[in-house]
Amino acid sequence: MDNKLEKLAKATAEECGLSNYFLKRSHIFKESGIPGEHSYLLSTEWFPEDSEPMDEELNPPGAAVIDIDIQTEKVKRIIFVQDVSFAEEGSFPNLNQKEETITWIENITGLEFGRQFQLLPTEGTTMHFQAAVDNIPVFPTGVINVEFNxxxxxxxxxxxxxxxxxxxxxxxxxxxxxxIVESVAKEQMQLLEVPLESEEMWKSIYSATSVFLTNDVKKVITFEEAEEQAAYVKKQIIMEWEEAIKDPFSPVEIDLSLEATEEEALSDHSTSKKELDKEDEEKATLEIKRFLQRVYPDDSGKWMLYSLRLQDSYIIAELLPAERGRRVIDRKLQVYLDSEKYTALNYSDFDSLIEIFDHFSPAQTPVLTKQQAFELLRKHVEVTPVYVYSQTEDKYILCGKIDCSYGVDAVSGKVIPLDQL
Structure with missing residues (x-):
């Protein structure tokens, strides 16, 4: 291990009270943050000094796995295997020390409680926190979890x-x-068909898609757009062609591994793209059409290029049926392109997923109108302030998260919690 990394690992182990542990193994992996940005983590596995010999791939009870951000030298994760800890007493707060736990989190993360993160409702021996500025949540969000045995x-x-x-x-x-909120929520209302596995049937449900509305009421932002930013572009282009291309397609193995070398982590002279520009979009779209002409030659006009997304050295294209039904689960294609050469490398066809529901009974014909369904849901529409990251401003801007956790049975008119479907 590099000298700098070795010192970082030892200092962290001391901070976590692992005096009676030894470093068994370590590796480095890459972790993505805001689109276009990433960090390198040093993952260390510490065994208790008196642990019993085990299979090389297994960690004994009480082993500690600690992930550290190499650049910031901040701890990202601490896991004691099988909920057993042999760390020195006093190294960490305990379950009954709520205030001490928050202070410990502030010290280990460098964040400020109330100004940068807030406590969510506690569940038994687990404490959940989320990113917030002056107690207003942010999106894409951050989460902190602390568990006790x-x-x-x-x-x-x-x-x-x-x-x-x-x-x-x-x-x-x-x-x-x-x-304002109700009018936007009404625009998001859609009639969908949801599979009910227990009854092996499709059910027609009206529900409202959750979205963000900017505080100036000028823009509705979907969750996809808010999360992906410049690395994600919605296209919605019907793919059509005159002739097939008789050129066999040979898939190339895709490497989405997060593993990295010490050299990469310590130098990080990455020149990978951080966003998709117009040239990327145009060349990728042409290559997707060429791919379809080769692999799905008889499907002209049957596929819509829905979106392009940048992930590491790949552009991932998502294609959906051009004529989409109401079913929430539909066939789709994912095509992987080289982000520099714009050549199709591999693809995934999710057709087999749809076949699972082939024997389900079709949904009944809806009785309610969209307006009637919305009247039933109106009182369940909620809006909460959220700061959403804006790529153009490089700031978090104030929005309202418009949400409705209920749907309406389009036949009976019954209001149903969506989490029960």
């Missing part, structure tokens, strides 16, 4: 996602009214 010892800590500071926020008073 039955003896009250800390056995898990993890932090993932984004935790912006106040200077990354475009502050303004929340101005969305009920009338």
């Amino acid at each position: 039955n003896e009250g010892q800390l056995t898990l800590f993890s932090i993932d996602g984004n935790f912006p500071s106040e200077d990354a926020i475009h502050w303004e008073p929340f101005a969305l009214t009920t009338d």
